[in-house]
Amino acid sequence: MANTTNTAPVTAEHSEMPAAQAPFPPFAPVNLAPLLVWLAISFALLYLLMSRIALPHVEKVLRGRRSKITDDLGDAFARRKEADEASAAYQKTLTDARSNAQALAQQTYTRLAAETDAKRKALDAELSAKLADSEAQIEAMTAKAMANVGQIAHETASAIVEHLTGKPADAKVISEALASVKS
Amino acid sequence: MDPIEQFAVITIVPLHIFGIDVSFTNASVFMLCIVAAIMAFVYGATRKGSLIPGRLQSAAEMSYEFVANTVHLTSGSKGMDFFPLIFSIFMFVLVCNIVTLVPYSFSVTSQIIVTAALSILVIGLVIGIGVFRHGFGFLRAFVPSGVPMYLLPFIVMIEIISFATRPVSLSVRLFANMLAGEIALKVMGGFVAALLGAGVAAIIAPLPLIATIALFAFELLEAVLQAYVFAILTCVYLNDAIHPGH
Numbered sequence: 001m002a003n004t005t006n007t008a009p010v011t012a013e014h015s016e017m018p019a020a021q022a023p024f025p026p027f028a029p030v031n032l033a034p035l036l037v038w039l040a041i042s043f044a045l046l047y048l049l050m051s052r053i054a055l056p057h058v059e060k061v062l063r064g065r066r067s068k069i070t071d072d073l074g075d076a077f078a079r080r081k082e083a084d085e086a087s088a089a090y091q092k093t094l095t096d097a098r099s100n101a102q103a104l105a106q107q108t109y110t111r112l113a114a115e116t117d118a119k120r121k122a123l124d125a126e127l128s129a130k131l132a133d134s135e136a137q138i139e140a141m142t143a144k145a146m147a148n149v150g151q152i153a154h155e156t157a158s159a160i161v162e163h164l165t166g167k168p169a170d171a172k173v174i175s176e177a178l179a180s181v182k183s
Numbered sequence: 184m185d186p187i188e189q190f191a192v193i194t195i196v197p198l199h200i201f202g203i204d205v206s207f208t209n210a211s212v213f214m215l216c217i218v219a220a221i222m223a224f225v226y227g228a229t230r231k232g233s234l235i236p237g238r239l240q241s242a243a244e245m246s247y248e249f250v251a252n253t254v255h256l257t258s259g260s261k262g263m264d265f266f267p268l269i270f271s272i273f274m275f276v277l278v279c280n281i282v283t284l285v286p287y288s289f290s291v292t293s294q295i296i297v298t299a300a301l302s303i304l305v306i307g308l309v310i311g312i313g314v315f316r317h318g319f320g321f322l323r324a325f326v327p328s329g330v331p332m333y334l335l336p337f338i339v340m341i342e343i344i345s346f347a348t349r350p351v352s353l354s355v356r357l358f359a360n361m362l363a364g365e366i367a368l369k370v371m372g373g374f375v376a377a378l379l380g381a382g383v384a385a386i387i388a389p390l391p392l393i394a395t396i397a398l399f400a401f402e403l404l405e406a407v408l409q410a411y412v413f414a415i416l417t418c419v420y421l422n423d424a425i426h427p428g429h
Contacts, residue, residue: 025190026294026362033204034211035192035296042214043301046221046275051267054226058247061232061240068234 153178186369190293190362210297213289217282221274246274250414257418261425268308269421272301273414276357280406283361284368284399292409293362295354302354305417313424324427353416360409364402371395 025031154174161169196207225246228239236244250270254262276292283290291297313321325342326335374391378384 025187025192026296026358028192030204031192031208031210031294032296034194034206034208035294036300037203037205038208038211038214039297039300042211042218043271043275043304045215046218047268047271049218049222050225050271050274054222054229055247055267055270057226057232058229058244061229062244062247064232065234 150178150182186366186373189365189369190290192294209289210291210294213279213282213291217275217278217291221278225274246270250274253411253415254418257415258422258425262418262421265308265421269414269417272305272417273410276301276413277407277410280361280410281403283365284402284406290361290365292357293365295358298354298358299350301357301413302350305353305420306350309420309424312421313427316425317427321424321427324423349416349420353413357409357413360405364398364405368395368398368402371398 154171157174157178158169158171161174193209194206195209195212198205198207224239225243228243229236231240233240247270250273251263251266254266254269258265279291279297282288283292310321313324317323325339325346327338327342330338371391371394375388375395378388378391
């Protein structure tokens with residue numbers, strides 16, 4: 001912008017010139033040589049700066065970034081593969097552990113069931129033995145009691161007969177009568 | 184408020200070497216400043232070479248990749264030899280065009296001498312490369328393949344005319360667009376000032392101001408577009424020299 005302020009007074013001088021006399025500036029042949037020379041200088045400078053310094057530098061920056069991205073992507077893919085493998089291993093361990101646990105549980109269950117079964121059977125046998133004992137006892141007692149009943153019936157019958165007839169009953173007859181009633 | 188005066192080349196330091204006028208002018212100042220600005224932009228912004236670019240570095244890298252892609256798409260991998268030249272041309276024309284829009288600045292690309300010189304550089308290079316790489320084979324550029332014999336003379340004539348007009352169209356397109364845009368902006372701006380000083384008519388002064396703003400936006404588009412057109416046509420013409428007979 002400093003350049004513009006420098007040339008501003010000169011521009012003012014120019015505008016005082018009558019427009020009809022001055023040629024259209026973009027076509028003025030006077031400008032040919034200075035414009036061409038300075039264009040050549042500027043453009044050659046620009047071309048040299050761009051082709052030798054600036055563009056190779058930008059290319060280097062871009063290539064650096066591209067290779068960094070490619071490297072990082074490769075890295076990331078490798079890591080992901082690793083992670084996938086680790087996850088598969090973990091899943092496998094988990095499944096193994098679960099099946100082991102299941103097997104163990106099943107085993108324990110069957111073992112416990114067998115134990116309980118055995119205990120229950122032993123108890124059953126014990127109980128049946130006790131029951132049989134008790135039944136035998138009851139039977140014996142019943143037999144004993146029944147034997148007593150025969151004697152009581154005999155005595156009672158002789159007492160009743162003695163009371164009815166007024167004379168002692170014949171024991172033999174009573175025993176026969178009792179036997180006929182029993183059978 | 185002469186809309187033409189902005190194009191005047193004003194001598195700052197008169198210089199004559201071997202009878203040639205090499206005076207240092209306002210055009211020289213602008214051209215050298217533009218070269219310095221481009222260098223500062225492209226090299227300065229990427230100097231640190233950060234892995235994660237900032238805004239300016241991003242812009243410099245984008246301009247690099249944009250031009251590189253354009254060259255690669257139009258001229259193939261062989262055209263990449265000319266990438267520095269096309270990048271220089273694109274950036275030079277682009278920055279000249281944009282600087283043109285700054286008030287009180289000098290418009291380098293509104294000088295037909297400048298645009299013609301750039302076009303002649305491009306066409307000269309096209310001919311030079313064509314002849315150097317293909318010798319007489321370069322003449323195949325004027326003979327498209329698969330054309331019936333009876334049409335060939337006309338086609339060759341058309342091709343020669345189209346080739347001969349290339350430097351003219353290339354230079355005049357850029358020059359005329361920038362010149363016309365600058366004049367239109369200046370005239371519209373002049374209307375604002377004239378209306379403001381014209382008493383009651385001052386109330387309609389905002390109308391040309393709005394037009395100036397719209398025109399400015401359009402000229403900004405034009406500045407970028409013309410630089411792109413210049414660069415891509417350079418690529419297309421160079422492609423003809425690299426691969427003649429397509």
